[in-house]
Amino acid sequence: MKKRCICPHCNYPQTVCICAFINEVEVPLQITILQHPLESKHGKNTARLLPLCIENSEILIGENEQDFADVKEPVISTFQNTWVLYPNTDSQPLEEHKTHYPNTLPDRLIVIDATWRKATKMWQLNPWLHELPSWHFNTLPQNQYRIRKSKLEHSLSSLEATAHALKLIYNTDTQPLLTLFDAMQKQQEKHTPSHHLNNRFKV
Numbered sequence: 001m002k003k004r005c006i007c008p009h010c011n012y013p014q015t016v017c018i019c020a021f022i023n024e025v026e027v028p029l030q031i032t033i034l035q036h037p038l039e040s041k042h043g044k045n046t047a048r049l050l051p052l053c054i055e056n057s058e059i060l061i062g063e064n065e066q067d068f069a070d071v072k073e074p075v076i077s078t079f080q081n082t083w084v085l086y087p088n089t090d091s092q093p094l095e096e097h098k099t100h101y102p103n104t105l106p107d108r109l110i111v112i113d114a115t116w117r118k119a120t121k122m123w124q125l126n127p128w129l130h131e132l133p134s135w136h137f138n139t140l141p142q143n144q145y146r147i148r149k150s151k152l153e154h155s156l157s158s159l160e161a162t163a164h165a166l167k168l169i170y171n172t173d174t175q176p177l178l179t180l181f182d183a184m185q186k187q188q189e190k191h192t193p194s195h196h197l198n199n200r201f202k203v
Helices: 047-053 067-078 094-100 117-125 128-132 158-170 177-188 193-200
Strands: 030-035 057-061 080-084 108-115 134-136
Touching: 030 047, 030 158, 047 057, 047 158, 047 177, 067 128, 080 158, 094 134, 094 158, 108 117, 108 158, 117 128, 158 177
Parallel strands: 030 057, 030 108, 080 108, 080 134
Antiparallel strands: none
């Protein structure tokens, strides 16, 4: 079987390379993605796009406290101003962050990247996250994730959620992230059976 050639920069197969669509997004904080191991193996995962555009972002793969010790220790021991993007009983609407923290902005934003069921388990396995300010969205932008569907009616991909958070906190222009997200989906769609079938009947 012929081995697929992988682009060394975007790490996608050459047939769906997205390098031409990558543009830098500057943000004044560290973005840390806590990614479930199964999500890291999913070809349609969106979190992997974030480091391509945002230099000060990282993806840590694991499930429990031990897996994330490298980020837990500095966050807890130095009382670093870290926020968590995860809806729970204690989370506040991010749209109102200026009300809850009028003179404070985060140095780090943590995002959990997993299916909803696995994200819930990760939240339970990492009680250190519960000590940090946590946030949810009151109003979600329209979901643009076409190639992977969620069973939840109101949901966003990790990239979309991170982009929306940056827009709310810093008014960041996140269009380059969304453009890359769309390009990735279009590249994937080119190689789906439904795409080829539709093209056969175009006049």
